Amino acid sequence: MNMQNTQNSDISQSFREKKSSKFLDPCQKESINSMKCLDKNNYDKGKCKDLFILYRECKKKWLEKRRELRRKGSL
Template sequence: MTDQTLKEIHQSFKVKQSSKFLDPCPKETAAAMKCLDSNNYNKSKCQDLFLQYRECKKKWLKERRELRRKGLL
């Protein structure tokens, strides 16, 4: 993720409603859901897309933790 993307996500968290879910990986989520729709919800055919989502989420969480350590969140 770029610094600009991180700033946009951070800003989204600042303005979101407390009960509203914020997805940090919308492209990966959309791709996985599209794959499931196209394959009659056979998850085994979409494993690579689920892996991409998990990697995106891991990277996002790691960056959030680092920002918290630096006192930027």
């Protein structure tokens, strides 16, 4: 199983297991890393560009997966 399939499987499992009142953000790690980078680099966004790209890509994949699951009636 490749990394993409593993990540999608993990996201799907997380959605199935989460409590209805609990917020789930599978991109939390990327978000935290981006904020830490900003803190470390005196909020110079240029030094954290790669981390912002990783965060955006994660969010994009997460939203695409959620849309797909909604279309299938699984979410």
